[in-house]
Amino acid sequence: xxxxxxxxxxxxxxxxxxxxxxxxxxxxxxxxxxxxxxxxxxxxxxxxxxxxxxxxxxxxxxxxxxxxxxxxxxxxxxxxxxxxxxxxxxxxxxxxxxxxxxxxxxxxxxxxxxxxxxxxxxxxxxxxxxxxxxxxxxxxxxxxxxxxxxxxxxxxxxxxxxxxxxxxxxxxxxxxxxxxxxxxxxxxxxxxxxxxxxxxxxxxxxxxxxxxxxxxxxxxxxxxxxxxxxxxxxxxxxxxxxxxxxxxxxxxxxxxxxxxxxxxxxxxxxxxxxxxx
Numbered sequence: 001x002x003x004x005x006x007x008x009x010x011x012x013x014x015x016x017x018x019x020x021x022x023x024x025x026x027x028x029x030x031x032x033x034x035x036x037x038x039x040x041x042x043x044x045x046x047x048x049x050x051x052x053x054x055x056x057x058x059x060x061x062x063x064x065x066x067x068x069x070x071x072x073x074x075x076x077x078x079x080x081x082x083x084x085x086x087x088x089x090x091x092x093x094x095x096x097x098x099x100x101x102x103x104x105x106x107x108x109x110x111x112x113x114x115x116x117x118x119x120x121x122x123x124x125x126x127x128x129x130x131x132x133x134x135x136x137x138x139x140x141x142x143x144x145x146x147x148x149x150x151x152x153x154x155x156x157x158x159x160x161x162x163x164x165x166x167x168x169x170x171x172x173x174x175x176x177x178x179x180x181x182x183x184x185x186x187x188x189x190x191x192x193x194x195x196x197x198x199x200x201x202x203x204x205x206x207x208x209x210x211x212x213x214x215x216x217x218x219x220x221x222x223x224x225x226x227x228x229x230x231x232x233x234x235x236x237x238x239x240x241x242x243x244x245x246x247x248x249x250x251x252x253x254x255x256x257x258x259x260x261x262x263x264x265x266x267x268x269x270x271x272x273x274x275x276x277x
């Protein structure tokens with residue numbers, strides 16, 4: 001099953017960032033440590049995704065057994081090329097200073113952002129029945145949900161909310177300050193931190209990882225340091241919170257229906273895990 005409703009960067013890599021608040025210095029170890037956002041409660045989470053993967057695998061295995069494949073693996077290997085994902089470290093670009101110094105805009109190649117199947121490969125007869133069982137599993141997990149109207153409504157609004165965020169003059173000023181900071185240190189004057197993260201110059205490979213050249217690592221380090229110096233991520237986070245609050249108020253009934261659909265889905269997933277897990 002695909003990762004429905006996820007935008008680039010929905011999955012956050014650990015970040016280390018020091019900020020000052022009313023209570024004094026605080027260490028920010030993940031992007032979520034910047035504080036919750038109003039739309040968070042309406043969002044499909046990484047935990048939802050992992051639970052859905054497990055429930056889907058259990059339903060598929062049950063279906064495959066009914067089609068004469070009693071030993072079908074929970075985590076089968078598929079034929080074809082591996083999936084390549086290029087993920088922004090957080091919605092704010094790179095934040096982890098130690099990681100930037102060591103890995104630039106990439107990551108330790110010994111780790112993997114994409115889980116690799118652990119089960120055996122499918123036989124030809126299993127492969128023929130597998131798509132139908134996947135469709136049946138999806139139908140079961142989405143039972144009682146108006147998919148076109150309500151499913152992951154907050155995710156569908158995120159594109160419009162992001163447009164409003166990018167129009168905010170405060171954020172433009174913050175990005176300009178960050179960009180000027182980068183240029184003053186001899187680096188490209190990117191329009192925003194995500195542009196720095198996704199620069200083609202880093203030559204990402206098939207696995208999405210970068211070459212981690214000295215120039216890349218130096219750029220990523222300056223990127224994070226400029227964010228720290230000017231509070232770029234904190235201001236960005238505040239602008240996003242304001243835009244989300246306004247959008248939720250404007251479309252309250254639809255957000256509420258989307259949350260209801262998400263809770264229905266979670267309940268169904270929980271039921272499958274209890275019955276088959």
